[in-house]
Structures are given as C-alpha cells and as structure tokens.
Amino acid sequence: MLPSGLRVVTERMRGSHTFNLGFFAAVGSRWETPRLHGASHFLEHVLFKGTRRRTPEQISAAIESVGGELNAYTAKEHTCFYTRVLARDADLAVDVLADMITSSTMPAKEIESERAVILDEIAMHSDDPGETAHELITGELLGGGLDKPVIGSPRSIRELTRTQILGYWKRRYRPERLVISATGKVDHDRLVAQLSDYEALAAVRPTGASNGAANGSARPAGRPPSPVTGEPVVLTRSRRFEQSTAVLAGPGPGLFDDDRFPIGLLSIIVGGGMASRLFVEVRERRGLAYGIEAGETSYSDAGLWSVDWQCAPDRVAEILTLVRQCLADLAEHGVTAEELRRAKGQLAGQTVLSFEGPQSRMSRLGTAELHGDPRSVADLLTGYDAVTAEDVRRVAADLLAQRQVLAVVGPSTALRPLRRALTA
Amino acid sequence: MLPSGLRVVTERMRGSHTFNLGFFAAVGSRWETPRLHGASHFLEHVLFKGTRRRTPEQISAAIESVGGELNAYTAKEHTCFYTRVLARDADLAVDVLADMITSSTMPAKEIESERAVILDEIAMHSDDPGETAHELITGELLGGGLDKPVIGSPRSIRELTRTQILGYWKRRYRPERLVISATGKVDHDRLVAQLSDYEALAAVRPTGASNGAANGSARPAGRPPSPVTGEPVVLTRSRRFEQSTAVLAGPGPGLFDDDRFPIGLLSIIVGGGMASRLFVEVRERRGLAYGIEAGETSYSDAGLWSVDWQCAPDRVAEILTLVRQCLADLAEHGVTAEELRRAKGQLAGQTVLSFEGPQSRMSRLGTAELHGDPRSVADLLTGYDAVTAEDVRRVAADLLAQRQVLAVVGPSTALRPLRRALTA
Numbered sequence: 001m002l003p004s005g006l007r008v009v010t011e012r013m014r015g016s017h018t019f020n021l022g023f024f025a026a027v028g029s030r031w032e033t034p035r036l037h038g039a040s041h042f043l044e045h046v047l048f049k050g051t052r053r054r055t056p057e058q059i060s061a062a063i064e065s066v067g068g069e070l071n072a073y074t075a076k077e078h079t080c081f082y083t084r085v086l087a088r089d090a091d092l093a094v095d096v097l098a099d100m101i102t103s104s105t106m107p108a109k110e111i112e113s114e115r116a117v118i119l120d121e122i123a124m125h126s127d128d129p130g131e132t133a134h135e136l137i138t139g140e141l142l143g144g145g146l147d148k149p150v151i152g153s154p155r156s157i158r159e160l161t162r163t164q165i166l167g168y169w170k171r172r173y174r175p176e177r178l179v180i181s182a183t184g185k186v187d188h189d190r191l192v193a194q195l196s197d198y199e200a201l202a203a204v205r206p207t208g209a210s211n212g213a214a215n216g217s218a219r220p221a222g223r224p225p226s227p228v229t230g231e232p233v234v235l236t237r238s239r240r241f242e243q244s245t246a247v248l249a250g251p252g253p254g255l256f257d258d259d260r261f262p263i264g265l266l267s268i269i270v271g272g273g274m275a276s277r278l279f280v281e282v283r284e285r286r287g288l289a290y291g292i293e294a295g296e297t298s299y300s301d302a303g304l305w306s307v308d309w310q311c312a313p314d315r316v317a318e319i320l321t322l323v324r325q326c327l328a329d330l331a332e333h334g335v336t337a338e339e340l341r342r343a344k345g346q347l348a349g350q351t352v353l354s355f356e357g358p359q360s361r362m363s364r365l366g367t368a369e370l371h372g373d374p375r376s377v378a379d380l381l382t383g384y385d386a387v388t389a390e391d392v393r394r395v396a397a398d399l400l401a402q403r404q405v406l407a408v409v410g411p412s413t414a415l416r417p418l419r420r421a422l423t424a
Numbered sequence: 425m426l427p428s429g430l431r432v433v434t435e436r437m438r439g440s441h442t443f444n445l446g447f448f449a450a451v452g453s454r455w456e457t458p459r460l461h462g463a464s465h466f467l468e469h470v471l472f473k474g475t476r477r478r479t480p481e482q483i484s485a486a487i488e489s490v491g492g493e494l495n496a497y498t499a500k501e502h503t504c505f506y507t508r509v510l511a512r513d514a515d516l517a518v519d520v521l522a523d524m525i526t527s528s529t530m531p532a533k534e535i536e537s538e539r540a541v542i543l544d545e546i547a548m549h550s551d552d553p554g555e556t557a558h559e560l561i562t563g564e565l566l567g568g569g570l571d572k573p574v575i576g577s578p579r580s581i582r583e584l585t586r587t588q589i590l591g592y593w594k595r596r597y598r599p600e601r602l603v604i605s606a607t608g609k610v611d612h613d614r615l616v617a618q619l620s621d622y623e624a625l626a627a628v629r630p631t632g633a634s635n636g637a638a639n640g641s642a643r644p645a646g647r648p649p650s651p652v653t654g655e656p657v658v659l660t661r662s663r664r665f666e667q668s669t670a671v672l673a674g675p676g677p678g679l680f681d682d683d684r685f686p687i688g689l690l691s692i693i694v695g696g697g698m699a700s701r702l703f704v705e706v707r708e709r710r711g712l713a714y715g716i717e718a719g720e721t722s723y724s725d726a727g728l729w730s731v732d733w734q735c736a737p738d739r740v741a742e743i744l745t746l747v748r749q750c751l752a753d754l755a756e757h758g759v760t761a762e763e764l765r766r767a768k769g770q771l772a773g774q775t776v777l778s779f780e781g782p783q784s785r786m787s788r789l790g791t792a793e794l795h796g797d798p799r800s801v802a803d804l805l806t807g808y809d810a811v812t813a814e815d816v817r818r819v820a821a822d823l824l825a826q827r828q829v830l831a832v833v834g835p836s837t838a839l840r841p842l843r844r845a846l847t848a
Contacts, residue, residue, distance in 0.1 A: 013439075014439045015437075015438045015439020015440070016439070016780070017776075017780065018777060018780055048698075056704075056708055057699055057704055057708070060697065060698035060699035060703075061699035061766060064696075064697045064698065064699045064766070064770050065699070065765075065766040065769045065770055066769055066770070066773045067769060067770045067771065067772055067773010067774040067775070067776065067777060068773055068777070069777075070698070084777060085773070085777075086773055086776060086777065089773075110708075112711070113707075113708065113709070113710065113711030114711065115711070116711035116712075117707060117711050117713075117714055120667065120713065120714045120734075120735065120736065121714050123666040123667050123736070124666075124667055124714060124734060126666055127553075127665045127666055127667055129551075239664065240663065240664035241551045242547040242548075242550055242551055243544065243547050243548055243551055272488075273484065273488045274472075274484035274488065274494075275481055275484035275485035275488045275489070279484075280481055283537075283541060284480055284481070284534075284537065285537070286537065287536070287537030287538065287539070287540035287541050288540075289541075289544065290541055290544045290545050290548060310544075310548060311544065312544065312547070341489075342485060342488070342489040345489045345490055345491060346488050346489055346490070346491045347491065348491055349490045349491010349492055349509070349510060349513075350491040351491070352441075352491065352510060353442060353491060353492070353493070353508060353509075353510065356440070356441065356442055357781060
C-alpha cells in the first residue's frame with residue numbers, strides 16, 4: 001500500500017510472457033443518487049476520451065499498436081479498467097491506465113458523442129432477452145441500490161451534465177478507493193515505483209466529506225438489500241422472438257455468507273452442466289429446451305440464486321414445474337453421497353482450471369482486495385469441501401420457502417399457467 | 425501418424441498444469457447432400473448420447489466430476505470435440521473422447537429428443553440478429569456448399585432418420601479423416617499408445633466408396649465458391665428490435681490466398697479496434713453506433729470480408745456511406761506508413777497473445793493439420809510483415825470493385841436509401 005492508501009497486489013507467474021493489469025475502483029451504480037444514476041458507467045466511457053497527454057485516438061492506439069487489449073467495465077460495486085500486453089510493453093500499459101484515471105480532460109464534445117453511444121447501448125440491452133429478464137429479477141428482488149441497472153435510464157443519461165461527471169470523478173477516484181492488480185511476468189517493486197510517479201495516485205490528500213467509507217463498503221440506508229419473504233410474482237416483457245427466455249430467481253448468498261458454499265454445490269447439482277439434474281431431466285430426457293442452468297450472483301451483502309432457460313413459449317410453465325419439483329425433491333430427500341462427491345470434484349477442478357490464466361488471477365486478486373476478502377482460492381475450496389449433504393438439503397428447503405420471482409421475455413403468453421406453476 | 429492414417433499432433437507447454445485435447449474430423453456441412461443437410465451437426469449432438477460403455481449421463485459426468493470442460497462444435501469444413509482437464513486426468517479425457525467417437529450406440533429415443541433440441545436451436549439462431557445477418561450474407565455470396573447453414577433446415581432436421589445418421593457416421597468418421605491435437609502438460613508417446621488401443625482408430629480399413637478425398641479436401645462441383653462479380657444487393661429481415669444489425673460484405677480471401685495478408689491488415693486499419701478509421705469516425709467523432717468492426721471469414725478455398733455494426737434503424741444508410749467512403753479513400757490514397765506500422769504491430773502482438781493459452785494452441789495445431797496448412801504461426805507473421813502500403817491500397821480497390829452485399833436485420837426501414845448508399 002502506498003501512503004496515499006492506494007493498494008497494489010501482484011502475482012508473478014512462471015512461464016508467462018504477458019503483463020496483465022487492472023485498475024479496480026470502488027465506484028459503482030449501487031451508490032449513485034437518482035440524479036447521478038448511470039454516472040459510474042458514463043464516467044468509465046468518458047475516461048477513454050482524452051487526457052492532458054493523449055487524444056482519445058492516442059489512448060486506444062497506444063495499446064492496440066502493440067497488439068494489446070484495453071477495455072473496461074462497470075458493475076454495481078466496482079469499476080475496472082484492464083489491459084493485457086506482452087511483458088516488454090508493461091511500462092506503457094501502466095502509463096496508459098494511470099494517465100486515463102488521473103488526468104482526463106473530459107472534452108464537452110466527447111461527452112455529447114458518448115451520451116449518444118450510451119443511449120444506443122441501453123437500446124441494445126433492451127433487445128437482449130437474457131439481460132432484460134435479469135434486470136426484471138434484480139429490480140424486484142434486490143434493494144440497497146443493487147436494484148438499479150448499472151447503465152442508468154434514458155432520462156438520467158440525457159440529463160447528466162459534464163460538471164456532474166467531473167465532480168463524480170474527483171470525489172470517487174481517490175487513491176484509497178483504488179486497487180491495482182497485476183499478474184504474469186510482473187515486477188512488483190518496479191510497478192510500485194512507477195505508480196508513485198503519478199501525484200494523484202501517490203500523494204496523501206485530505207479526506208473531504210466522504211460519500212461512504214474509504215474502501216467503498218458504505219451501505220446506504222434504506223430497505224434491506226434482499227427481502228427473503230413476499231408474494232411470488234411473474235414479470236413479463238413481450239418481445240417478438242421465437243423463443244422465450246425464462247429466469248426463476250430468489251434471494252441468494254452474499255460474498256461473505258457462509259451459505260454460499262452449500263448453495264454453490266446445490267447450483268452444480270441442480271443445473272451446473274450436462275450431468276446436472278435439470279439438464280438431464282429437461283433436455284436429455286424430455287428435449288424441452290436447448291439448455292438450462294443454475295447459478296448465483298453475489299454482492300458484498302446480498303445476492304440472487306437463479307435458474308435460466310430458453311424454450312418454446314408454450315413450454316415455460318412445464319419447465320417451471322420441473323424446476324420446482326427438482327428443488328422440492330432435494331429439500332425432502334437431499335442429495336446422494338455420490339452426487340455431493342462429484343459436485344465437489346467438479347467445483348474444485350473448475351476453480352483450479354479457471355485460475356490457470358493470468359487474466360482471471362489478476363481479476364480475482366483485484367476484486368478480493370477491493371471487497372476486503374482475505375480468503376485465498378484454497379480457503380474457498382476448503383469451504384466447499386466442508387459442506388455436508390444435510391447442508392445442501394437445508395439450503396434447498398430455504399430457497400423453496402423463500403420468495404420466488406419468475407421473469408419471462410418473449411412472445412406473449414397466458415399468465416395464469418405461469419402463476420399456477422409458480423405457486424403450486 | 426498411425427498406420428490407419430490417424431494424425432496426432434501435440435505440444436508440451438512449460439508451466440502448464442492442464443491437458444487440452446481436441447478430436448478434429450474433416451466432416452462439415454459443406455459436403456452434405458440436400459437430404460443430409462444438417463447431418464454433421466446432428467451427428468455431433470448424437471455422439472454425446474451414449475456408447476457401449478457409458479450412458480449419456482456418464483459421458484458428461486466423467487469429465488464434469490473432475491471439473492473439466494467437454495464440448496463440441498460443428499463448422500462448414502470440420503467438426504471438433506474438445507476437452508480440458510487437470511493433467512492428472514489426461515487418460516480419462518482421452519478415453520471419453522475416443523469412446524464417444526468410436527462406439528456410439530445412437531439410441532433411437534435419444535435421437536428423437538435431440539431432434540427437438542436442434543429445432544429449438546434453429547429458432548434461437550433466428551432470434552439472433554448477428555447470426556441472421558451473416559446467414560443472409562453467406563447464402564448470397566458463397567457457393568460450393570459453403571452457402572448452407574451448418575445447422576440444417578427445419579425440414580431436413582425433421583426428416584433425417586437414425587439410419588442416415590448412423591451411415592453418415594460410419595462413412596465419415598474414419599481415422600484418415602481425423603486429427604487429434606493435445607497441448608499443455610502432454611506426453612506424446614503415451615497419447616499415441618493410448619489411442620492405438622482403440623481398434624476403430626488404429627486399424628487399417630479398406631477405403632470404401634469415398635465421398636471425397638481422404639483428408640476431406642474434396643471440392644464438390646458446382647458454382648464457384650465465391651463469385652466476385654454481380655449486382656450489389658440489399659437483403660433484409662424484419663425483426664422487432666430497437667436497433668438494426670447491419671453487415672456489409674464482399675468476397676474475401678481463402679485460407680491459402682496470399683491476399684489474406686494485406687486484407688488482414690486492411691481489416692485492422694479499417695475496423696480492428698478503437699483506433700481504427702471507422703471506429704474513430706462512426707463512434708468517436710459522430711456517436712452514430714456503439715461499435716463497428718471489420719474482419720474476414722476464411723474457408724479452404726473461399727472467404728468473406730465484412731464490416732459489422734449495430735445502430736438506430738434510421739442511421740444504417742448514413743453509416744454505410746461512411747464505410748464506403750472509407751474504402752474509397754483507402755483505394756485512392758492508400759495508408760500512411762505509420763498506420764501500416766501500427767497495424768503490423770497490433771497484428772503481431774495479438775497473434776502472440778492469443779496463442780499464449782494452451783487451448784488456443786491446441787485448436788490452431790488441430791485445424792492447421794486438418795486443412796493441410798504447413799505454416800507455423802511464425803510463418804504467418806512473416807507473411808503479414810512483408811505487406812506493403814501499395815498491397816493494402818490494391819486490396820481496398822479490389823474490395824470496392826467486387827460485388828457487395830448489405831444485410832440488415834431489425835425494424836423495417838425504407839430500402840431505397842440503403843440501395844442508393846450501396847451503389848453511390
């Protein structure tokens with residue numbers, strides 16, 4: 001950590017010829033006020049639009065001309081800028097990202113053209129049935145600012161001013177809210193020395209009136225992030241597709257909730273691949289859908305558990321019934337020892353395989369540090385390994401007893417069979 | 425190579441803990457007769473549905489329970505089955521793939537349920553605007569069997585019988601049409617010895633009446649794969665999206681066409697990332713679209729060159745005009761030395777970065793061997809490096825002079841402005 005509060009985490013990887021760098025900021029849509037809705041994502045776009053030393057074209061060209069990748073994304077609890085280059089271009093990569101984050105000029109003309117781009121992006125999201133279904137679910141099941149779409153609304157995007165975006169940047173992109181993560185062929189000391197040359201990253205600044213704690217873990221007051229009880233509800237959006245996209249969801253574990261371990265294994269057993277109970281029943285035995293899968297989305301203090309599928313419009317209710325029967329069977333009879341053993345093996349292997357690449361390790365290192373998660377990958381594996389069959393049965397019963405929401409995006413269909421299948 | 429004609433290619437990679445395996449077959453939609461249209465892809469699905477030693481669930485569970493991935497895809501000129509596991513599970517991975525390919529039982533019931541799944545998959549493709557636009561382009565610009573969708577038609581899928589699929593498998597999955605590729609922590613001799621235990625892979629079989637040459641490079645008679653002249657044409661499919669998806673395309677280089685080198689660099693200069701001419705003009709300067717990119721799709725003896733974008737429906741013609749102006753400017757004035765230098769650096773870096781991972785190397789090794797491509801990645805880089813500014817100018821002029829097709833998928837719009845922009 002630098003005296004400014006900037007945190008730097010690295011891992012040197014044997015055999016790697018690449019330098020993988022991420023700047024993670026504790027800036028996301030969850031902490032935006034209504035007037036600033038979409039500001040985190042808008043700002044992420046604007047930071048590509050020129051610095052005191054580089055035009056927008058020069059920012060892109062710097063990394064692209066050495067064949068590297070440069071990109072960014074905004075989430076509900078953080079924003080990430082990342083790049084991947086050959087190791088010989090590491091200094092360049094650090095300079096480009098540090099320059100973007102610390103010395104943007106935010107030209108008014110660029111902000112206007114980016115506003116149009118983001119309005120198009122909102123329209124693209126609306127054309128995507130999976131994203132539309134998940135936004136319906138999230139809006140209904142989560143609270144505490146997690147319910148809002150990251151991208152903002154057409155209205156908030158039209159109304160955000162340059163002054164607002166500039167102020168948001170100055171207030172939020174402070175060194176104590178930033179984590180810099182690098183993996184591959186990386187030299188930690190050289191990286192820290194290079195970062196120390198950027199005054200805005202290295203200098204200790206007085207803490208002004210803060211919108212939340214330094215590490216971004218502030219929780220706004222308001223309704224609890226994830227109410228677990230309430231009426232089941234069916235949400236639909238009519239779209240002229242041939243297939244329907246359906247998501248059944250309920251409250252799920254947060255990042256630090258110990259139930260994430262049994263729920264993670266439950267997801268694998270229910271819908272984690274081609275040998276899972278639902279895939280076998282819905283696709284293999286009955287040919288009702290091309291695929292079906294279960295999984296969790298976790299935030300620092302709340303989460304969702306969901307089952308997703310696409311099918312012919314007249315089969316949504318039938319598949320929903322099979323999903324709920326699958327949960328009911330697990331809640332009553334639990335899992336077999338063999339199923340649990342296999343799910344643990346699957347999860348352990350997946351975890352090791354997914355962290356072989358330097359990019360995924362860079363991302364894990366950065367987000368874990370940002371969220372104050374001290375657990376290593378090995379700790380997580382230990383957590384999964386300790387789960388018993390009874391733990392899995394219990395969380396299946398909990399999920400079944402808690403509030404469930406069904407979102408369906410596709411051709412209009414009768415709601416009554418869906419409501420009946422959801423409450424049967 | 426085994427006496428049977430089976431080819432085995434491997435690369436041991438330092439620092440890797442994984443075993444990455446692919447079975448590549450010279451079997452694809454291009455060589456299907458009308459009655460067998462979609463048989464390659466249907467067969468790929470069916471080979472997951474049980475062998476003499478494993479039920480469908482056991483096939484999936486074998487790899488999933490060690491956390492590995494098992495998947496497959498079918499293309500126009502080949503089919504690939506691949507898996508990725510921890511190195512300690514290598515023998516298991518080889519056995520699962522070899523078993524699937526050589527001793528399928530093709531249960532009639534499984535074929536029926538898979539038929540329903542594929543009909544759903546056709547509907548899903550039709551809901552995807554990018555895939556729909558590229559199918560329109562491919563159907564119009566390519567010939568020689570490359571014009572047909574890989575997946576088949578609803579009619580051909582409904583009519584394919586088990587006997588036809590079984591016969592197709594026996595005729596096509598012969599050792600001399602197969603390449604087995606493995607990378608990561610791999611032991612070549614052990615792999616070859618293990619493969620020799622499968623009689624169907626190792627035994628020399630009499631060559632029956634063949635549908636094409638042994639290595640699958642047969643070219644059916646018929647119209648040339650890629651007619652370069654003809655009227656420009658606008659193809660549309662009406663979909664109730666908010667955005668339009670547009671593709672402008674023309675004939676492009678085949679895998680062995682030396683023009684692939686200048687055309688590859690042209691694609692980068694025109695639409696290969698955020699510093700490319702079209703991205704800067706269309707998105708950065710004018711905010712007309714979220715993104716725009718150019719690229720090639722190459723087959724053994726033909727290909728396409730295309731520019732893709734998504735935008736508001738009333739902006740398609742305006743962007744099309746900018747795309748054609750960009751090509752016209754390049755055809756007349758060529759590229760600057762700096763642009764060409766940067767594009768070469770970008771392509772070289774991208775190539776090295778993209779082959780860092782063992783999976784992409786496995787795939788490159790396998791397809792290169794299957795297509796009889798003796799060039800190493802270094803050879804390809806040498807090819808790109810030799811391109812001159814005049815080469816790029818010439819291929820830009822060629823693309824502009826050749827036939828162009830515009831496909832637009834989205835809300836209905838007037839055709840006249842599109843036709844005018846396409847022929848201006």
